[in-house]
Amino acid sequence: MEILKINSKNAVEKAAALILKGKVLVCPTDTVYGLICDTTNQKAVKKLIKIKKRLGKKPIPIFIRDIEMAKKIAEISKTQEEFLEKVWPGKVTVVLRQRKNCGLPEILFGDKKTIGLRIPDYKLINQLLLIISRPLTGTSANISGFPASTKIKNVIKQFQDKKFQPDLILNVGNLKPSRPSKVIDLTGSKPKILRK
Numbered sequence: 688m689e690i691l692k693i694n695s696k697n698a699v700e701k702a703a704a705l706i707l708k709g710k711v712l713v714c715p716t717d718t719v720y721g722l723i724c725d726t727t728n729q730k731a732v733k734k735l736i737k738i739k740k741r742l743g744k745k746p747i748p749i750f751i752r753d754i755e756m757a758k759k760i761a762e763i764s765k766t767q768e769e770f771l772e773k774v775w776p777g778k779v780t781v782v783l784r785q786r787k788n789c790g791l792p793e794i795l796f797g798d799k800k801t802i803g804l805r806i807p808d809y810k811l812i813n814q815l816l817l818i819i820s821r822p823l824t825g826t827s828a829n830i831s832g833f834p835a836s837t838k839i840k841n842v843i844k845q846f847q848d849k850k851f852q853p854d855l856i857l858n859v860g861n862l863k864p865s866r867p868s869k870v871i872d873l874t875g876s877k878p879k880i881l882r883k
Contacts, residue, residue: 688852690843693859699811702857703818710854711735713828713842716750717809718778718865719835720828720842722853723750727821729792735824736794737851741831744797748780748868749804750825752816757804760789760822767873775806776813778865780825782872782881791822801874811857827867828853837862 691698693715702712709731711724722739724731726749735747751757754771761783763771771781785791785802796802805825807813816823827835828842830849836842838861846852870882 688846688856689854690856690858693811693857698857699814699818702855703815705855706731706815706819706823709734711738713846713853713856714812714815715809715857715859715862716812716825717776717807718827718868719837719862720839721750721812721824722826722828723812723815723823725819725821726791726795726824729794732792732794732824734851735826738846738849738853739826739829739831740851744799746797746799746801746803747795748825749791749795749802750807750812750816750823751804752813752820752822753806756816756822757783757806758786760786760791761802761804762786770873770878774871776808777806778808778868780805780868780870782870782874784874795824801872803870805868811859835867837865 706725709728711734714723724735780803782801782803829835872879
């Protein structure tokens with residue numbers, strides 16, 4: 688498990704190269720530290736699930752670059768698009784119906800036919816999305832059952848000495864205090880808040 692302080696453009700390029708090789712990274716976001724990997728790489732997603740010790744068939748939220756990318760993996764109506772334009776980029780994950788044959792591994796969706804998407808308001812993640820031009824996982828960097836964190840020491844401590852670890856931790860120090868994103872389900876007749 689390598690720890691890299693973010694202080695240069697090279698760090699972003701290195702992170703992008705590792706993601707394209709199927710590696711799993713801890714990365715700061717606009718909410719808490721997150722575990723990210725290439726969502727199109729089933730092997731990488733399976734590794735992330737092992738690192739997180741995620742049980743059952745809980746779906747994994749996804750970071751996307753823009754609404755056009757979202758439309759490739761989710762069914763989005765005109766009304767939903769207008770809503771997305773109001774809340775993105777930002778700390779809102781939106782649950783939508785997944786598009787059939789969207790090209791992403793089924794393991795991402797758990798046993799659901801929906802998908803949680805978000806455009807983060809965070810330069811580093813958006814740079815990575817631009818470089819690799821693929822969606823990234825957007826789940827918090829914690830072992831299941833433990834709290835998500837904005838404090839880098841807490842994040843590192845959770846994964847130290849574990850059998851399955853992230854390949855790289857991008858360290859920008861402690862983030863501003865924040866909670867994971869709000870989750871809003873848009874699959875029904877009206878929006879429903881699943882997590883405040």
